[in-house]
Amino acid sequence: MWDYTEKVRDHFLNPRHVGEIANPDLDATVGNITCGDALRLMVKLDKAGRIADARFQTFGCASAIASSDALIELIKGKALDEAARVTNDDIAEYLGGLPEAKMHCSVMGMEALQKAVAQYRKQPFELEEEGKIVCRCFGVTDRLIEKIVREHNLRTVEEVTHYTKAGGGCGGCHAEIEAIIARVHGKAPAAKAPAPATMTNLQRINRIQEVIQSEIRPLLQADGGDVELVDVDGKRVQVAFRGHCAWCPVSDVTLKGAVQAKLRELVDPELVVEDVGERLNKS
Amino acid sequence: MSKVIYLDNNATTAVAPEVRQAMDPFLGDLYGNPSSMHTFGGQVARHVDSARERVARLLGADPGEIIITSCGTESDNAAIHSALATQPNRRHIITTRVEHPAVLALARALTQAAPDRPHYRVTELGVDAQGMINLKELEAAIDDETALVSVMWANNETGVMFPIEEIGAICRRRGVLLHTDAVQAVGKVPINLSKLPVDMLSLSGHKLHAPKGIGALYVRRGTRFAPLIVGGHQEHNRRGGTESVPLIVALGMAAELAGRNMQAEQTRVRALRDRLEQGILATAPAAVLNGHPEKRLPNTTNISFEYVEGEAILLMLDQHGICASSGSACTSGSLEPSHVLRAMGVPFTAAHGSIRFSLSVYNTPEEIDKVLAVLPPIIRRLREISPFGREKLAAAK
Numbered sequence: 001m002w003d004y005t006e007k008v009r010d011h012f013l014n015p016r017h018v019g020e021i022a023n024p025d026l027d028a029t030v031g032n033i034t035c036g037d038a039l040r041l042m043v044k045l046d047k048a049g050r051i052a053d054a055r056f057q058t059f060g061c062a063s064a065i066a067s068s069d070a071l072i073e074l075i076k077g078k079a080l081d082e083a084a085r086v087t088n089d090d091i092a093e094y095l096g097g098l099p100e101a102k103m104h105c106s107v108m109g110m111e112a113l114q115k116a117v118a119q120y121r122k123q124p125f126e127l128e129e130e131g132k133i134v135c136r137c138f139g140v141t142d143r144l145i146e147k148i149v150r151e152h153n154l155r156t157v158e159e160v161t162h163y164t165k166a167g168g169g170c171g172g173c174h175a176e177i178e179a180i181i182a183r184v185h186g187k188a189p190a191a192k193a194p195a196p197a198t199m200t201n202l203q204r205i206n207r208i209q210e211v212i213q214s215e216i217r218p219l220l221q222a223d224g225g226d227v228e229l230v231d232v233d234g235k236r237v238q239v240a241f242r243g244h245c246a247w248c249p250v251s252d253v254t255l256k257g258a259v260q261a262k263l264r265e266l267v268d269p270e271l272v273v274e275d276v277g278e279r280l281n282k283s
Numbered sequence: 284m285s286k287v288i289y290l291d292n293n294a295t296t297a298v299a300p301e302v303r304q305a306m307d308p309f310l311g312d313l314y315g316n317p318s319s320m321h322t323f324g325g326q327v328a329r330h331v332d333s334a335r336e337r338v339a340r341l342l343g344a345d346p347g348e349i350i351i352t353s354c355g356t357e358s359d360n361a362a363i364h365s366a367l368a369t370q371p372n373r374r375h376i377i378t379t380r381v382e383h384p385a386v387l388a389l390a391r392a393l394t395q396a397a398p399d400r401p402h403y404r405v406t407e408l409g410v411d412a413q414g415m416i417n418l419k420e421l422e423a424a425i426d427d428e429t430a431l432v433s434v435m436w437a438n439n440e441t442g443v444m445f446p447i448e449e450i451g452a453i454c455r456r457r458g459v460l461l462h463t464d465a466v467q468a469v470g471k472v473p474i475n476l477s478k479l480p481v482d483m484l485s486l487s488g489h490k491l492h493a494p495k496g497i498g499a500l501y502v503r504r505g506t507r508f509a510p511l512i513v514g515g516h517q518e519h520n521r522r523g524g525t526e527s528v529p530l531i532v533a534l535g536m537a538a539e540l541a542g543r544n545m546q547a548e549q550t551r552v553r554a555l556r557d558r559l560e561q562g563i564l565a566t567a568p569a570a571v572l573n574g575h576p577e578k579r580l581p582n583t584t585n586i587s588f589e590y591v592e593g594e595a596i597l598l599m600l601d602q603h604g605i606c607a608s609s610g611s612a613c614t615s616g617s618l619e620p621s622h623v624l625r626a627m628g629v630p631f632t633a634a635h636g637s638i639r640f641s642l643s644v645y646n647t648p649e650e651i652d653k654v655l656a657v658l659p660p661i662i663r664r665l666r667e668i669s670p671f672g673r674e675k676l677a678a679a680k
Contacts, residue, residue, distance in 0.1 A: 002598060012598065018668050033671050034631040036592065036612040036620070040670040057670035061594035061613040065668060138618070161618070168618030214395070221391060221407065242409070 004062060005096035011066035016073070019055040028116035030128070031108055035138050035165070037064045041071070041112040050079050056112075063095075063102040070094045071109035084117045086110065087151070088163075103163045107148065134176050136258065137169025142180055149184045156181070171219055172258040199268065205232045207267045212239075216262055227259060230276055237263060238276045288650045290559075291606045292490075293439050293467055293583060293641035298533070299492040305536035306494075309529040317526055318517070327528050334535025338499055341538040342484065343475030350500045350508075350521045351531055355466040355487030356385035358500035359433075361511040361522070362462040362483040363389055365502075366431035367403070368509035370460075373430035375404045377459075379416055380626040381440075385485075386433050386464055387622075404428070413575040414443035414627050418453060425457045432461050436468035436484075440610055440623040440639055441574030442583025444468065451480030460506070466490055466498075470541035471548050471580050482506050488530065492643075493537035497530035544644050552642050553581035555651050559640060560584040562655040567662050568679045569672065573629055573637060582642040585610070587624075587633035590672030591665040596638055599661040605654055610637040632671075 004012075021027075024042035031038035037060030046052040054076055056068040070091045075083035088106035092098045098106055111127060118125040131143035148154065148163045157177045161168040167177050199207065212229050220226055226242035239259060260273035289297065315324030317331050332346070339346040352358045363376070363386070378390050387407075396402040406424040408416045416434070425432070432454050437444045447463055454461040462483040468474065469484075470491035476484065483506065488497035502508050502521070514523020563586055564570055573585040588596065593609030600607055610621030612635060619625070620634035629637070640654070666672060 002601075009598075012595070013602065015668065029670065033590070033635070036618065036631070036635050038670060057668060059590065059669040059671050060592050061611070062598045064592075065595060165618050218391060218394060226407070 002062065003099045004066075007094075007096040008063055008066040008098065011069040011095065012062040015056075015065060015069040017055055017069055017076075018057065020057065021053060021055050024055075026116040026120045028112055028119055028125075030111045030115055031060075032139075033059055036060065037105070037108060039064065039068050039108050039112045041068075041116050043075075043116060045080065048079075051076055051083055060105065060108075061102070063098055063105040064108065066095055067091050067098070067105040067109045068112075070106075071113060075113065080117060080120070084113065086113060089151075100159075100162050104161075104165045107144075107163055111144070134180070135164075135166035135169065135173045138165040140164050140166035142176075145177060145180050146184055149181055154181065155185070170258070172262075201234075204268060208232055208237060208263060208271075211263055211266045212259075215266065216259055235268065235270050235272060237271055237273045239273060240276055286604060288603075288605045288646075288653060290640040290642060290646065290650075290654065291608050292643040293442075293639065294608055295489045295495065296492045296643055297645060298494050299537060299540055301540060302493055302533045302536045306529040306533040309532055313528075315528075317528060318515070330535075331526055331528060331531050334531045334538075337535040337538045338486075341469065341474070341542050342486075342501055343477045343479075344501050345504060347519075348476075348501050348504055350502060350518050351526065351534070352498045352500055352522060353496055353527075354498040355383075355464070355485050355490070356498075357511070358485035358487070358498045359383070359385040359462075359464050360389055361500050362485060362502075363393075363431065363433060364511045365507075365509045366433075366460050366462065366483075367393075369507040370430045373428050374401055375406070375426060375428040375430060377406045377408065377421065377424050377429060377432045377434075379408045379410065379434050379445075381410055381414060381438055381443075381623045382433070382435055383439055383464055383466070386435070390433070403430075408434075410626050412628050413578075414438060414441050414573075414623070415575055415578070416445060418446070418449055421450065422453050422457070425453075425459055429457075429459050432459055434461075434463060436463045436465035436474075437471070437580045437583075438574070438623060439467050440621055441585045441627075442467070442580035442641075443574040444472070444578050444580065446578075447481060448479055454482075455480045467580060467583075470538075470545075471582055473545055476501060476503070488534040488537060491537050491541045493533045494530060497527060497534045499534065547644050548581055552644055552646070555646055555648065556582055556584055556640075556642050558648070559642075559651045559654060560586070562651070563658060566655070566659045568676055570662075571633060573624060573627065573633075583639065584641075585637060585639045587629065588636040588638065588662050588665075589633050590669050590676070591636045591662060593636055593638055595665050596636070596661060599665070600654075600657070603653070603657050605657065608639050608641075610639065611635045 021042040021044050025045045026043035029040040040057045042055045043051055044053040054072045058065050058068040074086045074090055088110040091106040091109045115125045127144045131141040134142050145166055154160055157167050157174050160166055160177050167174050228240045230238040230240050256273050256275050263271045313327050315327045317328035335346045335349050339349050376390055390405045393403040394405050408420055410416055434445050436447055451461050460482045463481055464485045466487040469486040482503045484501040486499050489495040508521055510521050512523045569589040571587045573587055593611030594613035597609050610624050612618050612620045624634040
């Protein structure tokens with residue numbers, strides 16, 4: 001059942017600020033249709049640099065639409081500097097609160113605003129463009145995760161997922177998110193078990209098989225995909241992705257990278273993974 | 284809220300008035316334990332027997348082949364557990380990517396090593412764009428270690444039905460047990476297990492107008508069985524625990540009604556479903572049917588509305604008292620859309636906007652008309668809000 005406040009329902013069913021602005025001064029989109037939500041924010045400034053009009057278009061659930069509308073309620077009429085200080089908490093508070101698992105909708109509102117302002121000022125949008133992508137499924141950077149963990153004093157991966165969606169897909173980045181949480185809260189990350197110093201070819205192949213079977217496949221299968229080991233040639237590991245993974249538009253950057261990272265961590269830091277599976281062309 | 288239009292019968296169903304009436308005495312005066320020696324307790328045993336006969340009759344089975352359980356999930360777990368326990372040298376299971384979590388989550392858990400048991404190999408067969416498995420792939424996956432093939436009869440999300448008879452023939456030929464999760468099929472399509480090569484079959488009461496908390500597992504006579512729940516001698520030592528007499532009687536009555544309503548499911552319910560489906564596809568642009576158009580349950584339709592998100596559609600339908608469900612990320616309890624639609628290769632753009640309507644014999648033409656009047660404006664409204672699809676939708680006009 002939906003655990004939404006009356007205010008969320010009202011702004012979802014009767015949004016005040018849907019639409020487009022011709023020749024907007026600010027125009028930014030965050031999210032995308034593949035990830036399940038996206039918000040386009042358009043702003044027109046008056047001569048004094050105040051927000052004269054703002055409109056949104058949103059693809060997403062009720063709380064995403066309500067959060068977009070709330071964002072505009074909060075920024076309209078304000079000077080850009082002042083508007084840029086609106087946070088995701090302000091959005092959630094305006095709506096009388098959001099369910100924990102929907103906090104990422106308010107974060108999307110804040111991101112759209114900050115991106116629009118950064119673009120207008122010709123500055124880099126650091127939450128998206130700087131730092132490194134941690135969650136490849138939803139394209140979330142370490143910058144954003146760090147910011148949200150610090151501002152909301154988050155302690156678990158699940159909380160980070162609620163606020164940013166990071167870690168809500170294949171789960172391959174949970175260790176990285178844990179490391180960020182530890183770093184923000186001033187704890188050293190746990191030391192990794194070192195891989196054995198030398199391995200024969202046969203040992204290496206066996207170990208690769210083991211890691212794929214017990215560590216990698218369950219993760220991919222949980223996501224509707226799969227991977228098969230095709231061949232090992234020295235330090236080159238040839239794999240073929242199956243199912244969802246085979247046609248995922250981002251499988252090149254995500255899966256190969258994720259499989260390689262895992263194998264390097266647990267078997268040999270010099271391994272190189274190649275995807276030799278035939279790509280299904282489904283778009 | 285005005286009167287509810289309930290089109291979510293694959294999630295659960297209304298308890299039939301006849302079922303409530305049948306179980307009522309066993310919540311009252313007839314509270315005895317069927318295992319007791321005294322007449323007062325013993326008299327309820329024959330009601331349990333007669334309920335079991337009714338369930339057996341619906342399936343074309345023998346009463347001795349029916350084990351009463353607490354739900355469909357327990358039946359699935361018991362079947363898989365038994366197949367593995369009775370064939371300790373076989374450590375391979377074949378299932379599909381589109382199974383209900385009751386099977387899929389267990390199969391995946393079994394691939395992990397645990398201290399108290401070996402770990403198993405699991406083959407998850409993929410499906411094509413219409414949700415169908417490939418029988419050649421199934422046969423090729425069977426090897427000397429295969430203990431069990433577990434495939435659903437009908438998919439809960441799309442209604443797509445697997446060819447159980449052909450699958451059973453392959454399993455027989457290769458000497459492998461076949462279990463089918465028929466939770467969505469029982470009561471909606473005729474089933475005659477006396478003529479089918481199926482070894483085990485799961486069903487759930489609350490999907491056929493009995494209350495929640497009751498299910499059954501069919502185990503073909505001669506199939507070795509190892510109980511999941513060990514305890515008393517109930518269910519011929521195959522499932523411990525004092526019988527839930529009111530729920531068993533309810534399940535019996537529900538099975539009886541399902542048999543009587545089978546014709547209506549195939550004609551009246553199917554016609555209503557078709558009217559709903561065709562009405563939606565004719566009026567809403569960029570709407571796509573998910574799943575095989577023919578090899579499907581008569582009561583289910585799953586439609587994707589591109590460029591809009593499922594939860595938003597459901598919440599707007601809810602304003603009109605219309606109950607349906609969605610495979611979108613926001614409703615799946617995770618951040619990703621339905622595993623069934625993804626296995627079928629439905630693009631994320633469409634999977635996020637998928638809506639399932641599942642009907643029952645209690646639905647009326649007026650209710651369908653109401654949905655057809657209300658839904659297109661909802662989709663239009665959400666597309667006005669969405670930043671996507673403008674050019675494509677304009678071009679389609």
